[in-house]
Amino acid sequence: xxxxxxxxxxxxxxxxxxxxxxxxxxxxxxxxxxxxxxxxxxxxxxxxxxxxxxxxxxxxxxxxxxxxxxxxxxxxxxxxxxxxx
Numbered sequence: 531x532x533x534x535x536x537x538x539x540x541x542x543x544x545x546x547x548x549x550x551x552x553x554x555x556x557x558x559x560x561x562x563x564x565x566x567x568x569x570x571x572x573x574x575x576x577x578x579x580x581x582x583x584x585x586x587x588x589x590x591x592x593x594x595x596x597x598x599x600x601x602x603x604x605x606x607x608x609x610x611x612x613x614x615x
Contacts, residue, residue: 579595
């Protein structure tokens with residue numbers, strides 16, 4: 531699977547969002563999902579895309595990537611915290 535291809539569940543494609551992101555191994559046990567993004571609730575409406583980048587061959591963990599709408603982040607931050615001088 532090429533890098534950037536999200537994991538899939540062939541028998542239930544709607545479950546791809548919860549597919550394992552760590553392959554089974556002697557040190558980690560069975561395949562399981564380990565993906566975390568720490569953010570704040572006010573950034574939720576600014577999320578444009580969330581994906582998991584497959585790291586097979588580079589790491590035993592896949593990498594989550596979240597893309598935000600920068601203009602909306604600036605607008606909301608200005609509303610919540612005021613504009614910097």
